[in-house]
Structure formats: C-alpha cells, structure tokens
Amino acid sequence: MTAISPSSTVTARLVVTGAGGQLGRELLRRAPAARAFGRGELDITDADAVGAVLEPGDVVLNCAAYTAVDQAESDAEAAFAGNATGPAVLAAACARVGARLIHISTDYVFAGTSDKPYETDDPTDPATVYGRSKSAGEQAVLELAPLAHVVRTAWVYTGRGSDFVATMVRLERERDTVDVVSDQLGSPTYAADLAEGLLELAGRPDAPRVLHATNSGQASWFDFARAVFAGIGADPTRVRPCDSTAFPRPARRPAYSVLSNRSWADAGLTPLRSWEAALGDALSGLSR
Known part of the structure; x- marks a missing residue:
C-alpha cells in the first residue's frame, strides 16, 4: 500500500487516543x-477531561481499548469501562463540540x-465478554x-513487542518446532497499512458509518506462522x-473471523493489500 500524506487528505486537526498502542504509534x-x-494522559471515561481536549472540526481516531481478551x-467491569463507557464518552463529546470520531472495533463482535x-451489516453476536464490550461500544x-465511523479490523500486528509475528520470530530462535492452531481463520492485518487507511478515511466524512479494514485474503494462525518462518529464512x-x-x-x-472489505472498496477508499505482501514488508522492516 502506498504511503498516504495526511496533509493531502486531512485538513482538520487529528486527535489520537490510545496513542501508546501499536496502531496509535503507527498513526503518529x-x-x-x-x-x-x-x-x-487521557482517561476517555472522564467526560470533563475529554471535553477539555476537543475542538470543533477535530477528527478523533480512537485506538484506546481494553484488549486483554x-x-x-x-473482569467485565474493566472491559466495559474501556470498550463501551469510554467510546460513549468520546462520542458524546464529539457530538457536543462538532468533532468527528473514527472508532476502532474488532472481529470479535x-x-x-x-x-x-x-x-x-451482518448481525453481531459476540461470544465473549471482550466481544460484548466492543459491540456495546460500537x-x-x-x-x-x-x-462517527466504526472501523472493524482483525489480527493486527506490527512485528514488534509481543504480538503474534514478534512471538513467532522469537520462538523460531528458541525452539526446534512450534505448534500453532490451524482451525481458526482470519485476516492478518499490518498496523502500518491499517494506519494509512484510517488517515485516508479521516479525509472522507462522506464514507459509510460502519466499515471493515483488514489486509486482503485469509489464513489460519498456522498459515500465518509458517509465512513468518519462511519470511525470515527459517524452515516453515x-x-x-x-x-x-x-x-x-x-x-x-x-473459528472464523474473516471480515469482508467490500464496504471499504465500495466507498472508494484504497483497498489494503494482501496480507502476504504486508507481512513481507513487516519482516523486512524488522531487519533494518
């Protein structure tokens, strides 16, 4: 995916919540x-604190979330505070001052x-507390x-820290073999590509209110892990x-959490590239 210059697509002031997370860092x-x-720096459940940092015309990219699935x-109380109460507070504050909210959600809904x-527009039916809290936030x-817009994504990684790709790279060094589940399917999504897509969306207030954004294609965690091994020159x-x-x-x-990106493409937004191509770039970046 070609890098997007925010200045060419966004004239409003951008506000990023959850800026310390993997997606927030890529946006910045x-x-x-x-x-x-x-x-x-900002408790999104605190209405006064949120109201104090927003201005009319802001575009707020909410990456803040409780992600301990x-x-x-x-700990449902904490999950609902971070994933439902916080987004509700942000949404109300945005509506009050005339800001626009882009809220990140998940396949778990x-x-x-x-x-x-x-x-x-498929019915949501979350099977976990995490999923129910994210659905309530939506x-x-x-x-x-x-x-506001709600953007659902899935299987997000950077290759750094403790995400799946980083874990596979570490385990390749530590173990002769690695067992990985093959009966769960999804769309691995490179945080850098997702960030670029969200910045494009920030300049498109006419886009649909609910969107899906993942790298294209699907894989099991097993497929994904083998691709990581192959990408770093190890025996898959x-x-x-x-x-x-x-x-x-x-x-x-x-078991199956592949999200259709039809809404994203139909809106005229740049489709995210294949997960295989994105992973290749992510792995090459780790060696630099």
Missing part, C-alpha cells in the same frame, strides 16, 4: 502533528461461526455521534498444526 509515525494521548472474562467473510458511538515445516483444544483459554476464540 504518519501524522506526527496529531495531538496524541496515551492511557496515562482472556482477562475480560473475569461476530459469533465467529460463519463460512464466508462477514459484511458490515452501538454507543453510532447512537451518540452522528458524524518447523511449524506444526494443532487444533484449538491444545491451547484452552478462558475466552473462546472465533
């Missing part, structure tokens, strides 16, 4: 003039039992902020398939 690399607020099962890519944003057969029962977790993972 491309839009360094944006006002950035990490978790310790398993922990949410036993769907049941994960489909056999074809989820469209934006509903609040759409109800409270007439100018060292990655062995297993099913989800090998890694029981408090929160059930979606």
